[in-house]
Amino acid sequence: MSGSVLYDAPGPRAKRLDNILNWTFSATFVAVGAWIMWSWYQRGIFDDRWQVLWDPPKGQTGLDVWWSLGQGLLRTLEAAAIAAPIALVIGGAIAIIRRGAQSRLLSGPAAVTTELARGLPVLMLMFLAKLVFGWEPLWSVVFGLVVYNAAVVAEILRAGLAALPKGQREAGLSIGLSPMRTTLLIELPQAVRIMLPALVSQIVVLLKDTSLGYIVAYPELLRTIKSNRDFFGDRYLIPLFLVGAIIYILINLVVSRMATTVERRIRERGAGEAEPPEIGPTGPIPQSGVGGPAREEGAHAGDPLFGRGRPASTQVPTRDLRPGDVEEQRRLVEREERRREEQRHQWEKWDRFNPRRDNDEDDEK
C-alpha cells in the first residue's frame, strides 16, 4: 500500500483524529446515500417498476425478459469470441513479421498500419465496415474490434519481444534457425508468457468495446436493454439498465481477476525457474527446443548426467533426403561420436568433484 509511505504509524492524537475522520466520512457517506435513496423514493423509483424483472406488463412473462437479455448477452459474447482469436492471431503475425522479417519492405508498412489502426476510434472502423463495405452489423463490430485490437496486440507482443534477453535470439540464430523460425520458435513463446497479463487486459478492453455494437445497430446486450425499454416504456428502464450494468461489470471483473491470477502464477513459476536445478557443470538446459520427441534428446544432449548411459546411436531427426544429405549425415555421425568422446572425458572429470553421483545413477535407472 502506497499510503503507508505518506503518513506515519498513528500516535494517540492521530488515532483520535483518524477515528473522528473515519466516523465523520462514514456518516457523511451514509447520510448522502440515505438522502439519495429518499429522493429516489420520492420520485417513485422503488414502486412496482421493478416487477418488470419477474412479472412484466403487456402479457409478457419474466422469462421472456430474461430470455431476451440472455440473447443479447450471447450476442455480446459471440462478437467478442469471434473477434478475440482473430485479433490475437493477426496481432501475433504482425509482431512476428516486424521482428523476424529482414526486409524493410514488410516491416515498414506493418509499423505504419499498426500505428494508424491504434490511433483511430473503434467506432469509426465499425462505421467504415458497415457503411462503406456494406457489412452486416455483427461483422462490422468484429471488423472494428479486430483491426484495433490486432494493432494493440502487435504492439504488446513487440514490447514483449524487445524485452527478451539478446542471447535468446543469438542462440536461435547460432543453432542455424532462420530469423523467422528463431522468432516463431524461441522468442514468441517467451514473449507471450511475459505479456500474458497485458494480453488478458486487452481482452477485457475488447469485451467492453463490443458494446459499441449498440451504435451500429448490432443487437447486443445494451441494444437489447434499449429495445426492452422501447417495448415496456421508459418507466422500466432503471431495473433493466441495472441488470445490464451488473452483467457487464461482473464479466469484466471476472476476466480482470483472471489476469491478476495469471500474473501471480507466472511470477511464482518464474521465481521457481530462477533457482537453477543442479544438474551438472553445464548448468540447466532450457526446455524450449525445436519440438517433437527430439526435444528430450536435444535438451539432455550436452548434459553429462542425463546424457550418460543413452544408446550411442542418437537418432538425428529425419527429413526427406536432399542431395548432399548422405555426406551431411556421415559428418553428423562423426561429430556425434567425437562429442560423446569429449563428453565421456568431461564426465570423468566431473566425477571426481561430484559427491552426489551415486544417487543420480539410481535416478538414471
Added chain:
Amino acid sequence: METFISEFGTIWGAFLATLSLTALSGVLSLVLGTVLATMRVSPVGPLRSFGTAYVEIVRNTPLTLMFFFWVFVAPSFGILFPELGFWPAVVALTVYTSAFVCEALRSGINSVGIGQAEAARSIGLTFGQTLSQIVLPQAWRTAVPPLISVLIALTKNTSVAAGFAFTELVAIQQRLTNAHPSDGLFIFFGIALMYLVITIPLGLAAGQIERKVAFAR
C-alpha cells in the same frame, strides 16, 4: 475527395466539436482524477474505500454503457441536462476518464521515492502538505506519459458521443458516407486525418513535457 473538400465546413465544425469535447472533459477528468487519487492514498478508510470502489466499477464499465446511463437513465433519477448532446457527453467522458487518470496518478505516486515522503514527514509536514508540496508535483511528472495516453484514448473515446445525439467527427463521417456512398473511403481517411491532427501533437507534447519536467532520481 470532392465531398471532403466541398463539405469541409461541416467537417471543420465537427472537428471543433470533438476538440472542445476532448478539452473540456480532459480538464475536468484531470481534476476529478487527482481528487480520486488523493482519496485512494489518504489515511482515511472510508475515502480510500470510496476511491477504490469508484475506480473498480468505472474501469469495468463499457463507455457506451456510461453514455447510455447519462443520456437515457439519468433523467429517470431526476438528473436533467439543459440540452442533449454536449453536456451528457462531457459528464460521461469525465466520469469514465477520471478513473483512468486516477490510476495513472496513483502509479506515479507509487513511483515517488519513499525517502521523499519520509523527508517531508520528518520536517513536520502534514499529510496534505506532504501530498501537495512534495509527492504530487513529482508524481505528476512521472505520470505525464501515461496521462497523455489517457488523453489520447479520451480523444478517441469522444467518438462514442456520435451514438448519443452529439454531432462530432464520427457522426459527420456517418452522415457524409450515407449521403455520398461512393466517397466512403476518402471520407474515412479524411476524418482519420482530423483525429491524427489531435492525437499526434498530443504525443509530441508528451515527449516535450517529458523532457522538460524530467528530473534526476
